[in-house]
Amino acid sequence: MTERTYTGGCHCGQVRFECTTDLAMVTACNCSICTKKGLHFTFLPPAAFQLRAGEENLHEYLFNRHAIRHQLCVDCGVEVFARGRKPDGSEVVALNVSCIDGIELAKLTMTPIDGRAL
């Protein structure tokens, strides 16, 4: 897929973002949080992700080693994105692709991730 700019947000619309991605790699992960929340992430450098609205509406959820900072809308509860670090230490944004406007999950190619084993 080619790289393009997408807009999106949480369910109630208070949190809004814009991002540039090719959606080449979307996770289908079996870890506890991805399974329970039905999360499919794509990973972006922070410069390719701009929060356009709702910064003050975000709640940060941490668990386990607190390595990934999950960002949830406090009103509708949707997890829009998370912040973390790659193994080399650089910052990365994990975007919940289900929050992209008009996305159809069935049309994406998912990459299986064995998060349960990590």
Ligand SMILES: [Zn+2]
């Ligand atoms: Zn919301």
